[in-house]
Each structure stands twice: as structure tokens, then as C-alpha cells.
Amino acid sequence: MDNSKTALVTGTTSGLGFETAAQLANRNYSRIIITGRNEPRIADAASRLASRTGRAVFETLVLDLDDMASVDTAATELASRGGSIDTLILNAGIAPPPSVIMTPGGLEATVTSSLIGHHLLTMRILEADLLAEGVSIVIAGSEAARGDVPTFKPVDVHAVANDHFGGDLEKAIENQMRMEAPAKYKAGDTYATAKVYVAWWAAELARLLPEGISVNAVSPGSTPGTDAIRNAPFYMRAFMIPLFKLIPGMSHSVADGAGRYLEVADYERNVTGKFFASKPKKMTGPIEEMEMDHFSDREAQRALWNVTSRVAGGVAYPAV
Ligand SMILES: NC(=O)c1ccc[n+]([C@@H]2O[C@H](COP(=O)([O-])OP(=O)(O)OC[C@H]3O[C@@H](n4cnc5c(N)ncnc54)[C@H](OP(=O)(O)O)[C@@H]3O)[C@@H](O)[C@H]2O)c1
Numbered sequence: 175m176d177n178s179k180t181a182l183v184t185g186t187t188s189g190l191g192f193e194t195a196a197q198l199a200n201r202n203y204s205r206i207i208i209t210g211r212n213e214p215r216i217a218d219a220a221s222r223l224a225s226r227t228g229r230a231v232f233e234t235l236v237l238d239l240d241d242m243a244s245v246d247t248a249a250t251e252l253a254s255r256g257g258s259i260d261t262l263i264l265n266a267g268i269a270p271p272p273s274v275i276m277t278p279g280g281l282e283a284t285v286t287s288s289l290i291g292h293h294l295l296t297m298r299i300l301e302a303d304l305l306a307e308g309v310s311i312v313i314a315g316s317e318a319a320r321g322d323v324p325t326f327k328p329v330d331v332h333a334v335a336n337d338h339f340g341g342d343l344e345k346a347i348e349n350q351m352r353m354e355a356p357a358k359y360k361a362g363d364t365y366a367t368a369k370v371y372v373a374w375w376a377a378e379l380a381r382l383l384p385e386g387i388s389v390n391a392v393s394p395g396s397t398p399g400t401d402a403i404r405n406a407p408f409y410m411r412a413f414m415i416p417l418f419k420l421i422p423g424m425s426h427s428v429a430d431g432a433g434r435y436l437e438v439a440d441y442e443r444n445v446t447g448k449f450f451a452s453k454p455k456k457m458t459g460p461i462e463e464m465e466m467d468h469f470s471d472r473e474a475q476r477a478l479w480n481v482t483s484r485v486a487g488g489v490a491y492p493a494v
Contacts (some may be wrong), residue, residue, distance in 0.1 A: 180306070182294065183258050184237060184250075185266025186193050187211075187219045189400025190314070193432035194263055195219075199227040201436075205257065207461070209237035209248070209266070229270040239266055239291025240277040242487050249298030258306040259299065264292040264313040270361035272407035273377045274353055281485060282353045285368035288314065289375055290351070291431035292422050294486040297452050301492040310439040313376055315391035318362065319369035320466055325414070326366040329357075331474060343477040345369070351485060369393075371478050373469050378479040380447025382491045389445045393451035394431035395458045396424055418457070426458040434461055 181198045185191035186208035195208050208223070210216030213236055220232040235251060238244040267288040268275075276281035281290060292313060299305060318326035335346035338356050350357045350367055369391075376391040383389060398415045406415070418424040438450050438461070449469055450461040468474075483490040 178293050180207070181261040181263065182207040182209070182235075183263040183265055184209045184239070184295070186223075187215045189194040189402060190394050190397060191265040191436070192219060192223065192426060193483050194265060194435055195223055195232065196227050196428070196433055197436055198261070199223065199229045199231055200390055203261075203377040205233060206231050206258075207233045207235050209224045209235045211238045212236065224238075229439070233463035237266075237291075237295070239287045240271065240279075240281075240283060242279060242291070242294055245291050245294045246298065249295060249302065249387075250301065250302060253302040258304055258309075260306045260309055262296070262299070262305070262311045263435050263439070264296070265309065265435065266292070267314055269402040270365035270407065271405045271408070274364075276353065279485075281351055281360070281363060282368075284365050284389065285351050285371060286351070288368050289372050290482055290486050292389055293375065293482045294489055296456060297483075297489045297492060299380070305387065305457060306380055307451075308443055309388075310441075310443065310454070311376075311379075311389040312439050313372055313388070313389070313391050313434045314435075315372050315393045315449050315451060316369040317363070317393050317395065318366040319373055319393075319449070319455055319469075320451065320454065320464060321366070321468070322455050323366075323457075325362040325409075327363045328366040328370045328468070329363060331367075331477075341434060344481050347481045348431040348485065353482065356402045361410075363370045371482070374471070375482060376449065377447040377469070378475045379491070383446075386443050388441065388446035390441070390446060390462070391449040392434050392438045393449075394434050395426055395452050397428055397431035399428045400427050400431075415429070423459065424457050430458070 216234040237248040324431040337344045338368045341347035373391045449464045
């Protein structure tokens with residue numbers, strides 16, 4: 175039984191994060207830190223979780239991943255509370271909005287919420303030595319990153335680098351994050367690219383972390399029962415999502431989606447740096463490691479890591 179363990183789950187006010195927190199409580203975790211962008215929403219989630227699970231184990235933390243100062247404040251607050259984290263689920267993120275949203279820091283919001291804020295949070299947690307021995311880190315990926323889902327085509331950063339930046343991959347990646355010309359916002363493609371970056375980040379961080387800690391990207395799969403739809407463009411809300419709900423195998427429950435995070439968090443710690451999702455061309459069902467060539471692009475993984483560290487405020491893996 176996991177009854178003395180602590181978990182931190184980001185993006186817990188609704189959907190997969192909320193469900194993951196509930197499932198962790200049912201596994202008897204004794205402390206579950208849940209996050210939301212503002213105190214009333216996260217307090218409301220904590221009270222709904224307590225009444226659903228019958229357990230008083232939820233602790234709230236305000237965290238806005240679009241705002242690096244908020245991430246720093248949250249990390250300082252965590253450190254001041256003490257204790258260590260056994261399971262870190264970096265779930266928060268937004269569905270692709272119909273038109274581009276830029277953060278006050280000048281970054282595109284899909285990649286900021288999914289990756290950049292999570293990078294800074296993870297680095298601060300490492301710096302403060304808040305991870306327990308044998309911790310498992312899971313970050314939310316998506317089947318969209320595979321490149322085999324209609325209307326979701328990840329940007330070929332090598333082609334952008336060669337065509338516009340004299341082959342400089344870091345400039346091409348940063349250009350996409352800042353959505354500056356020649357980058358063009360296309361909801362599905364921008365989201366797919368952000369989730370490729372998530373998979374690259376997990377691969378690179380896995381190489382830096384000491385043995386015994388795992389970090390993997392995991393797609394929860396097609397889960398239309400969450401609140402993500404509120405951000406989605408009209409064609410997704412009106413056509414794709416209703417269609418997904420009708421076609422057998424094209425969607426599953428929020429419980430199944432959240433269960434994938436916990437399935438991978440339970441894997442042996444030597445399973446690390448990987449991206450798990452539904453089988454190629456599938457959106458639900460059993461998960462497996464994704465082996466498309468672009469996921470094992472070491473040069474791009476390193477470049478992505480460097481850019482992410484830079485745009486998050488110059489924070490890289492803490493010196494050991
Ligand atoms: N649903 C799917 O089919 C599906 C498929 C593949 C991947 N995913 C991924 O699964 C994750 C969870 O999505 P969901 O479907 O559960 O959506 P959801 O119901 O909309 O939940 C998203 C959560 O993330 C939080 N969040 C969003 N932007 C944030 C930010 N800048 N800072 C802090 N928190 C933020 C939201 O908080 P607020 O209350 O403040 O908005 C909310 O708690 C996302 O990373 C998504 O990309 C979902």
C-alpha cells in the first residue's frame with residue numbers, strides 16, 4: 175500500500191488532473207498536493223475531491239504555469255512546507271485555442287502551460303531537493319505528437335532551421351515557442367509540436383537525472399469528457415469531438431485517461447525518457463512506447479532542452 179506517500183499533480187481543477195488526484199487518494203496516498211491557477215478554484219476542487227474520495231489528504235497550491243514568477247512562488251511555498259514528493263504528475267495544459275494566446279512573457283500558451291512552466295517547476299523542485307528517492311515523474315503528452323492524427327501535424331524544426339535559420343535548431347525551436355515569423359499559428363499543428371517538445375524534454379531530462387528516478391511522457395489518450403473542449407476551435411468542438419465519441423475506440427473515460435499516468439508511474443524506474451501513447455493510429459486502448467523516428471532525435475532533444483531552459487529564465491538542471 176502507498177499509505178505514506180506524497181504526490182503532486184498539476185492542473186487539478188478539472189479533467190484528468192482532478193481524476194488522477196482522486197485515483198491517488200484511492201491508492202491511499204497520505205498527501206496529495208493539487209494545483210490551480212487561483213485559490214477559489216483549487217479550494218473548490220479540494221473540497222470536491224474530499225467529498226468524492228472520503229479522504230482529507232488534499233493540499234492546495236496556487237500555480238500558474240504561464241507566469242514564471244508564479245512558478246517560483248509555488249516552488250518556494252512547497253519548500254517551506256517541507257516533506258518530499260514520491261510521484262510528480264505534470265498534467266496541466268490547454269487544448270489548442272482557435273487563435274494564438276501569448277503569455278505576458280511573450281511565449282505561445284500551449285507550449286508554456288504544457289512544458290515551460292513545468293520545466294521551471296521541476297528544476298526548482300530538484301534545486302530544493304524535494305524529490306523522494308525513487309520518484310516517478312510523468313508529463314502529459316498526446317497522440318497528436320505522433321504525426322498520424324488528422325489536423326495535427328508537428329512542425330519539422332529541422333526544415334525550419336535549414337530554410338530560415340542557417341541550420342540553427344535552437345533558433346527554429348525558439349521561433350516556434352515565440353510564434354514569431356516565419357512561425358504561423360495553426361491550432362492543431364502548434365499543439366502537436368508542443369507535445370513533441372514534451373516528449374523530447376522527458377528524453378533529455380532522463381539522461382540528466384540520477385539513476386532511480388524516472389521521467390516519462392504519457393498521453394492520456396482521447397478523453398473528451400474533460401473540460402479541455404472549452405478552449406478548442408470550432409471544428410474540433412463541432413465535428414471531431416462528437417465524432418470521436420460516436421466511433422468505437424476513438425475515445426475513453428476520464429478514469430481510463432488518468433489511469434495511464436498512474437500505470438506509467440508504477441513502471442520500474444529504469445523505464446525512463448520514453449513517450450507512451452496509444453498504438454500508432456489508435457487513440458485509446460493499451461499504451462506502448464512510441465518509436466517514430468522524430469521521438470529519438472537526440473540533436474533536437476538537446477536543442478529543445480537548451481531553449482526551454484533559456485526561455486524559462488535561464489534555469490537548467492541544477493548542479494549535482
Ligand atoms: N482530454 C484529452 O483528450 C487529452 C488528450 C491528450 C492529452 N491531453 C492532455 O491532458 C492534460 C489535461 O487536460 P484535460 O483534458 O484534463 O483538460 P482540462 O479539463 O481543461 O484540465 C486542464 C487543467 O490544466 C490547468 N491549466 C491549464 N493551463 C494552465 C496554466 N497555464 N497554469 C496552470 N494550470 C493550467 C487547468 O486549470 P484552470 O482551471 O486554471 O483552467 C485545468 O486544471 C493536458 O496537458 C492536455 O494536453 C488531454
